[in-house]
Structures are given as C-alpha cells and as structure tokens.
Amino acid sequence: MIKHLLFDIDDTLFPSTEFAELARKNALRAMVEVGINIELHELERTLEKVIKEKNSNYPKHFDEVCRIHKIKKPARYIAAAVAAYHNTKMSILPYPEIPRMLLTLRENGYKLYTATNGNAIKQWDKLIRLGIALYFEDVFVSDEVGEEKSVIFFKDVLKKLKAIPEECVMIGDREDSDIIPAKKIGMYAIRVRRGKYAKGKTCADANVRDFSNILEIIKSLENK
Numbered sequence: 001m002i003k004h005l006l007f008d009i010d011d012t013l014f015p016s017t018e019f020a021e022l023a024r025k026n027a028l029r030a031m032v033e034v035g036i037n038i039e040l041h042e043l044e045r046t047l048e049k050v051i052k053e054k055n056s057n058y059p060k061h062f063d064e065v066c067r068i069h070k071i072k073k074p075a076r077y078i079a080a081a082v083a084a085y086h087n088t089k090m091s092i093l094p095y096p097e098i099p100r101m102l103l104t105l106r107e108n109g110y111k112l113y114t115a116t117n118g119n120a121i122k123q124w125d126k127l128i129r130l131g132i133a134l135y136f137e138d139v140f141v142s143d144e145v146g147e148e149k150s151v152i153f154f155k156d157v158l159k160k161l162k163a164i165p166e167e168c169v170m171i172g173d174r175e176d177s178d179i180i181p182a183k184k185i186g187m188y189a190i191r192v193r194r195g196k197y198a199k200g201k202t203c204a205d206a207n208v209r210d211f212s213n214i215l216e217i218i219k220s221l222e223n224k
C-alpha cells in the first residue's frame with residue numbers, strides 16, 4: 001500500500017525555470033533603467049555566456065556582465081540587477097493546481113514530503129514563499145542527508161520514514177536524480193514532464209504533464 005509521496009520542488013511544484021528566466025530578464029531591465037549604456041539584447045547575450053561559463057549558481061553573474069562590458073563604476077548597475085532579481089524570486093508561485101492537489105492527497109491519507117537537491121534553508125524558503133510548507137511532514141534535502149538524490153539518498157529517506165520502498169512514490173521532473181535512483185531501490189516513480197528536462201526517455205511508472213489526475217494515477221500504481 002502506498003503511504004508516502006515524495007515531491008521534487010524545482011519544475012515539479014513550481015515553474016523554477018520560468019521564474020529564473022524572468023528574474024534574469026528583470027535584472028537586466030533594471031540595469032538599463034538605472035542608465036547602463038548597453039542595449040538589453042546585448043546584455044542578455046552576455047549574461048547567457050556568463051551563465052554557461054560559470055553555471056547558474058555562481059553568485060556574481062551581474063558583476064561579470066559589467067566586467068565584460070568594461071563598466072567603470074558598476075556598483076549602481078549590480079545593485080539594481082540584484083534587487084530586481086530578488087524581487088522576482090520573492091514573487092514565485094506554485095503551478096496553479098498544486099495547493100488543491102496537496103490538500104486532496106492529504107485528505108486521502110497520504111503523507112507528503114519533499115526530496116530535493118540543494119541547500120536546506122533555500123529549499124524551505126521556496127516552500128514558505130510558495131505558501132505550501134504546511135502540507136509537508138518533512139523535507140529531505142541533499143545537504144542534510146550528505147548525498148545528492150541517489151540510491152544512498154533514497155535509502156536514507158526510507159530509513160527515516162521507517163518505510164519499505166513499495167510504500168513510497170517519488171514524483172519529479174528529472175530522470176537522472178528523481179526517477180532512476182528511486183526505481184533502483186524499488187520505489188514507484190512518476191515523471192513530471194515540465195521545465196527544461198521535460199523531454200527524454202523514462203523508466204518511471206507513469207508520466208504527467210500536470211497533476212490533475214494524480215490521485216487516480218497513484219491508486220492505479222497500487223493495483224499494478
């Protein structure tokens with residue numbers, strides 16, 4: 001019997017790819033607004049290059065953009081960019097059907113958790129801003145488990161839940177970190193076809209584009 005549902009956060013509970021793009025765009029617009037003398041599309045091209053080179057978690061993207069464009073006194077532009085970026089990030093919203101889905105699943109007796117890679121405080125920050133933190137019994141984050149989502153990570157989660165794999169479903173958008181390790185240890189897995197990893201093969205038990213039928217799908221897994 002399925003008891004525990006584990007959700008990934010980014011591009012599963014909210015459109016993180018979309019918000020990240022919007023935050024960057026707003027940041028560059030803010031640089032133009034405070035008077036940087038470079039066209040928006042040029043800034044966009046530079047930022048894209050910087051992100052490719054430094055990866056998306058590098059904390060000084062906008063400093064780097066200013067450096068590349070040889071801006072003499074960059075502080076004003078960096079400050080504007082960072083403020084706009086954070087303002088956008090503060091306004092994140094879940095996918096529209098998420099709050100109702102979480103409520104329905106809880107009413108049906110399932111225990112809900114998130115299982116996510118990254119920093120525990122940052123992941124909690126997202127759940128709180130999304131207004132859905134209270135639905136979850138617990139949050140399993142890689143930096144607390146000491147291991148990115150993997151066979152070891154999910155074994156550790158099972159231990160903490162005092163559960164057997166067949167009682168758990170992992171729900172997420174990424175085949176490599178959400179689906180494959182969960183399936184390897186015998187959990188059920190549902191692949192969410194959203195965000196930049198939406199495409200590609202899967203070994204998941206089911207695929208969804210949104211969560212409108214999630215309850216039926218979870219019930220059908222039990223009868224497989």
Ligand SMILES: [Mg+2]
Pocket residue numbers: 008009010011012172173174
């Ligand atoms: Mg994800």
